[in-house]
Amino acid sequence: MSEMPMTLSRRQLFGVGSGLCGLFLGRNAKAGTLQNKDQASERLQFEELSEVFAFGVASGDPLQDRVILWTHVGSIGEQRVLVEWQVALDIHFIDLVSLGETTTDEICDFTVKVDAILPEAGTTYYYRFRAHGYWSPVGRTRTAPKSSDHLRIAVASCSSIWSGYFNSYEILSQRADLDLIVHCGDYIYDFPDKDELRNLSMRTKNQKIPQNLEDQRQRYRYYRTDPHLRAAHQQHPWSIVWDNHDICTGASREEA
Structure with missing residues (x-):
């Protein structure tokens, strides 16, 4: 050796x-x-992507009361795209805790970044986007804990x-x-x-x-x-x- x-x-x-x-x-x-x-x-099943959400979804930089949510939307010839977003405690989005809408355009390469405010620290949430009549894949994220030894x-x-x-x-x-x-x-x-x-x-x-x-x-x-x-x-x-x-x-x- x-x-x-x-x-x-x-x-x-x-x-x-x-x-x-x-x-x-x-x-x-x-x-x-x-x-x-x-x-x-709770581990997600990964599904085939549509052309609208070809790059999937992502989340990051979690705090105790919020997480950044991200996606990229296919423009399909439009100059500005309306995008809805939802966050829930369950994967079926029955128990919604936050939702809203935003727009994206060519200036930001049709990306979407949402600073979603969430009610509980140290909690797993599920999120998704909707644009052009299509839902994105469901993402899974987690807020930072208030205190933890693990x-x-x-x-x-x-x-x-x-x-x-x-x-x-x-x-x-x-x-x-x-x-x-x-x-x-x-x-x-x-x-x-x-x-x-x-x-x-x-x-x-x-x-x-x-x-x-x-x-x-x-x-x-x-x-x-x-x-x-x-x-x-x-x-x-x-x-x-x-x-x-x-x-x-x-x-x-x-x-x-």
């Missing part, structure tokens, strides 16, 4: 860490299911779409016992590195380094075509931190 170098690059460090996290999650997935049978029954948080980082499949996101989407997913940076990558260029049989599209806002939006759209990433967002609230690859366009180590 070769010795590990004393100096690791950031990607190598997170590569080792992600392997250990994979072992940890794999070991605790069964324990979490056994200890949280009532929560496990939180279960998953951590992700350095998610280059050219390095491989997002199997870890699939594992996270299959769990119903997480309070939050924290992504520590490099949620997207601005370019594939030299090692990835030698092995691009899996992902060959959208390699152009973003140069403007539209390029950056296109990179996010490309990432959101991955079903496992969409499923992890649909199942859990996220908090995402920016790092150099998220906001720089091919920056060198010194520039970053």
Whole structure:
């Protein structure tokens, strides 16, 4: 067995860490299911997406009394789109706790972001959107607790779409016992590195380094075509931190 170098690059460090996290999650997935049978029954079934909500739904940055809800709506030729949203305590939306409507347009790339005020801390909620007569997939989110001696948080980082499949996101989407997913940076990558260029049989599209806002939006759209990433967002609230690859366009180590 070769010795590990004393100096690791950031990607190598997170590569080792992600392997250990994979072992940890794999070991605790069964324990979490056994200890949280009532929560496990809440795990969502992921449905086929319509062209109206092709990038799914997401939630994030939870506080004790609110959560950000997000989706992207297909414009279908309209300049401005009316979008309704609902939040409920149950997956069938019988016990509604918050609802409203908003509009979106080309200026914000037909995305929707709602800061939904919710009545209870430390509570699981279900949400959905409606536009053009279609309902979005149902998302599942959770407010932050007022106080707790037990939180279960998953951590992700350095998610280059050219390095491989997002199997870890699939594992996270299959769990119903997480309070939050924290992504520590490099949620997207601005370019594939030299090692990835030698092995691009899996992902060959959208390699152009973003140069403007539209390029950056296109990179996010490309990432959101991955079903496992969409499923992890649909199942859990996220908090995402920016790092150099998220906001720089091919920056060198010194520039970053």
